[in-house]
Amino acid sequence: EAGVAQSPRYKIIEKRQSVAFWCNPISGHATLYWYQQILGQGPKLLIQFQNNGVVDDSQLPKDRFSAERLKGVDSTLKIQPAKLEDSAVYLCASSFIPSGQGHPSYEQYFGPGTRLTVT
């Protein structure tokens, strides 16, 4: 089974520039997550999709971050304009969680991440 794919693996940009990250989840996984992990900290959930709908984007800085999952499969996360404090690893994860209420939860499968450096 192929894992979660992310690209690029590394990106260096100057502040105020824009950047986009791509994620392809495991086939059949309806739920997709984007996390931001600052060095020395745990991952922070930015946005969670169920198919192509947003489940949770409460911690997404919507003035500069946007994400989409138009066909319910792969997803892109964009930052525009970037700030110095956006330097972090951006992790994508997917999970098989069936739709509906009260369902049990499942493990998340993480991609290798994209290391972003903003100078």
Added chain:
Amino acid sequence: SQQGEEDPQALSIQEGENATMNCSYKTSINNLQWYRQNSGRGLVHLILIRSNEREKHSGRLRVTLDTSKKSSSLLITASRAADTASYFCATENYGQNFVFGPGTRLSVLP
């Protein structure tokens, strides 16, 4: 806001010893998961324990959950150098509100 908080922040042990790390959280949860992250890599799921479970085992891993104290512990027995990594607990409530703690950095010395 931080939900899960791991303790200790860093732990250094000799190969063959047991390693115990703890996680405390603040609000009600549906389940708690433990993940491992090797340096520069993505996270790997280790074990999931549901709110109605008290203990779970997987190989050399043992996880306990005390919902009355809002805490969990991860025990790694007979540690190996390959266990050197950061360990995170993650809490969630019915597939939403995933929150990871800051992690415990474990170093296993040969």
